[in-house]
Amino acid sequence: MSGAKALSMDLPLDQILRGECVETMRTLPSGSVDCIFADPPYNLQLRGELRRPDDSVVDGVDDDWDKFSDLQEYDRFTREWLSEARRLLHKDGTIWVIGSYHNIFRLGAILQDLGFWILNDVVWRKSNPMPNFRGRRFTNAHETLIWAARSQDSRYRFNYQAMKALNDDVQMRSDWYLPLCTGNERLRNEHGLKLHPTQKPESLLHRVLLASTTVNDVVLDPFSGSGTTAAMARRLRRHFVGIERHPDYVEAAMARVAREVPLDDDAIQTTQDKREAPKLPFGSLVEQGTLVAGTVLSDKKQRIQATVAADGTLVSGAKRGSIHKMGAMLTNAPSCNGWTFWHFEREGVLLPLDVLRQESLAATASQ
Amino acid sequence: MSGAKALSMDLPLDQILRGECVETMRTLPSGSVDCIFADPPYNLQLRGELRRPDDSVVDGVDDDWDKFSDLQEYDRFTREWLSEARRLLHKDGTIWVIGSYHNIFRLGAILQDLGFWILNDVVWRKSNPMPNFRGRRFTNAHETLIWAARSQDSRYRFNYQAMKALNDDVQMRSDWYLPLCTGNERLRNEHGLKLHPTQKPESLLHRVLLASTTVNDVVLDPFSGSGTTAAMARRLRRHFVGIERHPDYVEAAMARVAREVPLDDDAIQTTQDKREAPKLPFGSLVEQGTLVAGTVLSDKKQRIQATVAADGTLVSGAKRGSIHKMGAMLTNAPSCNGWTFWHFEREGVLLPLDVLRQESLAATASQ
DNA sequence: ACACCGGCTGAATCTCTCC
């Protein structure tokens, strides 16, 4: 994704803007951000205070910003900020929202109503959730993230191979097992009390940003709070724009960002998707003599053969075509990746053509 | 809960009624069921044919009953059957609905709009989900259930101790790890093909009914399908009322129920679910900051070095791969256990990565 | 009898670029 970078000239980069969420978003240019992460107020509807079995009071979320008169008011607020978010998002951009069962269904339905295209719902499984003290429900041990593209036809970014690498080389699933933000990671005020009631763990934002953005992308967090998004953006060398109404949070978050050291060139690299690798036409291997015209290729089980022609096509009897087309034709398949289908012999071993491509790309990269 | 039993005289018990969902519900008496389990159409909106990398075709859900012209029509349908469901539910009763990201946000929002009171959202984590074949999203590895009481002041049933016992004497969490319905459990037609495209596993209904109903309770399933709810109700000695519009499904489900043997008085119904072996991908250590990206690892004799990248791969020159692959590559070995091969330095001492893994697993204890 | 291997399958919104 060339992304929104060219459009971001009017965007105040790497800052947390103090102000109301919607009002501040209205001052920013359309299509100027590549990705949005939003952790909106939860509308928790807590009735009175909650006590642990030992009668200590649970420090729940009871700040003013979490009080909404009713569902309709919450929906109105949600539609308003999500509409602005959609305007700010680049056409190929994606948005993440996080919530619990109190608000996630409102968020999801309104996302769909506004034309966002849901790509995944992702479950953050907490390794250390708060137990259900009254024993009247299941332990609420997860929160839900929704990942959505701006529209159905967005050509969004997903760093598939990086996610696979992060998960021991099997596809990353939609359920993520991560600890809560505790201990030293948790920001505290001068009295040692937690600064923000819902500070998100860095590991969560690390995975979110690694999955759906690339270096120098612009990430917007309209409910910046303790600044986890901003801090992880800086660490991973993405640009950020935060919005936060409470000056204390703005200050604490910017101080936090300043303490963050961006990863260096070696550490920031991730496994590349093949789709992004430099293109190398099969014909150039023949031109360069890497593979001599006249070489006979076969499938892995050596049931099918074809001969390499001087123009990089394959020939078998009266049939001729690209490595892909011939693979598909000779196996009656609708399509075929010739790079992995066709094999050549080297020192008695059958190797896929892809090996030659990798070698050739590696050789030219180091020049 | 004294429950709805006294009211159920006009209710046709332990049958699957052939008919349209809403129409049939209208014939049943108000407040007559203790619990509802509903697996409505998901509105998947599948477009073309999907093929696996081996070119085989995925047998998707293309049935007419899952097609809706737009979200508005889906919402209308949902409001209609949920309204009837609420009328049939006893004042202290609860409802379960299951869905995927395609429809669960519509379901949840409408439940709230109608006055249901959400108790939990529960995540069914699939042990064996279908992969994402195109590598364009996270593996869709879960479905979501919403558990809600008829109203905020319902004195609903929750068998807390039974759930705790089922979970090795720790509170049952909101994330459940259960396999898909496959193998012998899957109902098949005379050609050996699956009878119903979306048959739910018995383990799921077993847990649902065990959590939220008691012996002789009445359970309604307005989208009965293959009859998993009815079968598990009979096994657990609950009464059931099913509604299903396709006569073939009604017949197959009633035959299935007839094969079911109710548990006897002594049977303690704890089909213990497989405890999940604690797994920890190397990438998690990087995300969680246990090991910082940019750290240089080495073998025990410090002859070989590599740098940790942000996606949990190791980098050395032009080479990149998992801790295992890189260990093997750099030593020319066929394979390598990266956890014991690679070492990091702590207080001047070289320690294997495995130490970090053990520490991290111990800290988070029970997955 | 037992191990191993190949085949099959599951609620799936599943490509991208160039002409």
Add this chain to the structure above:
DNA sequence: CGGAGAGATTCAGCCGGTG
């Protein structure tokens, strides 16, 4: 905007056949 073509992409578990 439509069509053609290049080329990227899979995990766990069950079943049946074979050695």
